[in-house]
Amino acid sequence: MNEVWTQQPLFGITVTVAFYVAAQRLNQRFRWLNPLLVASGGIIVLLLVFDIPYEDYSAGGDIITFFLGPATVALAVPFYKYASKLKGQLLPIAAGVSAGLVCGMAAVLGISILLGASEQIMLTLLPKSVTTPVAIEIAKSIGGIPELAGVFAVLTGLIGSIIGPSFLKLCRIQSDVAIGAAMGTAAHGIGTARILRDSETKGSISAFAMGLSSMLTPLFCMPFIWWLQ
Known part of the structure; x- marks a missing residue:
């Protein structure tokens, strides 16, 4: 996997959105699966398997985290x-x-x-x-x-x-x-x-x-x- 590309904010955003959409679809079929747990676990596995530093992912993940406050409100x-x-x-x-x-x-x-x-x-x-x-x-x-x-x-x-x-x-x-x-x-x-x-x-x-x-x-x-x- 391209190391330079993974350091771009778009990588973290794309991975997060993709895994969450997939988790939501799984939840529609298997109601007992928690979407957030599935998405989080999938992202962790991806980072570990491809040896991607968390810092690379957080470049985009932090942008999504920024919206946590408004979403909570x-x-x-x-x-x-x-x-x-x-x-x-x-x-x-x-x-x-x-x-x-x-x-x-x-x-x-x-x-x-x-x-x-x-x-x-x-x-x-x-x-x-x-x-x-x-x-x-x-x-x-x-x-x-x-x-x-x-x-x-x-x-x-x-x-x-x-x-x-x-x-x-x-x-x-x-x-x-x-x-x-x-x-x-x-x-x-x-x-x-x-x-x-x-x-x-x-x-x-x-x-x-x-x-x-x-x-x-x-x-x-x-x-x-x-x-x-």
């Missing part, structure tokens, strides 16, 4: 659409999001301590459940590793989008409010995009929960940071 559209119907549910959603964030942070710190993780890794893991750009900035401000925080956030969203709906169904949770709040809190934008395919109502609640968790996470991180110090 666009998830607020479903919430705006159903805002009038959700006014009476705001307090329960806020309480659920707060409880989910605190439990998630406590769980990740407990597991990290048991596995002997360093303090910096623990700080990096704290914002894992918020959308990637926010997780990166929070990790940077509290002494974590921003790049690794982004990886943890993406993995959290992927895992949540894959097992979240099935797990909630297994638990016999049928409320749109409960499902939306759980997905938005635990799996941020990736989970919201997944649940939006099932229901705009669930997606709108998930979008609100995701935005609220992004605002509350820095606040809830503070007691855990003080405890670590």
Whole structure:
């Protein structure tokens, strides 16, 4: 493969779009396949097989990453659409999001301590459940590793989008409010995009929960940071 060509931004953009389109088509036939997981895995395999440096791919991949912020903000559209119907549910959603964030942070710190993780890794893991750009900035401000925080956030969203709906169904949770709040809190934008395919109502609640968790996470991180110090 032409090394000079792979260093051009067009390479990263073309590869990303091609793999995602292919993953979407596979998902139409095999609904259990997560498009984002398939596309990400395919790109990783391609880079490894042809020994293409990640820096070459990121020349174009970073351009797509730039649009992550606007795409995340666009998830607020479903919430705006159903805002009038959700006014009476705001307090329960806020309480659920707060409880989910605190439990998630406590769980990740407990597991990290048991596995002997360093303090910096623990700080990096704290914002894992918020959308990637926010997780990166929070990790940077509290002494974590921003790049690794982004990886943890993406993995959290992927895992949540894959097992979240099935797990909630297994638990016999049928409320749109409960499902939306759980997905938005635990799996941020990736989970919201997944649940939006099932229901705009669930997606709108998930979008609100995701935005609220992004605002509350820095606040809830503070007691855990003080405890670590």
